[in-house]
Amino acid sequence: MSNTLVDKTFRDSDGNIVIAEMPNLPLIVWIATTLLALIFTNGKINTVLEVLANGSLFTWAWLELFQGVNYFRRALGLAVFIGIIVSKIQYS
Template sequence: MTDNWFDRFFRDKDGNIVIGQLPNPPLLVWAIASVLQLVFKTGAIYTGLDIIALIAIVIWALAELFQGVNYFRRSLGLIVLIATIASRLS
């Protein structure tokens, strides 16, 4: 296997191209909380789900940023983290 930009960015340590993976627990929690927010649109339950979703996606993004299997996954974690922070500041 050659060591070019594509390989370093998209391949894991075993040489497999990794773009998507099975969802890990924080991503599943974020997805479930986000879907439930469509059902509970106001009130304390919505606020609680919003906090749970926020914490879960930040944990997922940080895990990808620091432990991602390749540079693509790490970049994805950084992009999601920045987008999450930016969405909360606006």
């Protein structure tokens, strides 16, 4: 297998093209807490859900950034990481 930039961008160490994977625990927690925050729109429960959602998405982005299987997944982690920071700066 050649070692081109396209291969490094989209292939994992086994040579498989990887763009999407099954969600891992931080991503599942983010999805669940975000949906629950839409139901509980105010009060302490909403605050806790938002903190959990942000923390789990941050964790997912961090893991993808430093342990992603290819450059695409690492770039995706970086994009989400930057998006989290920008959204928090924008709304503060």
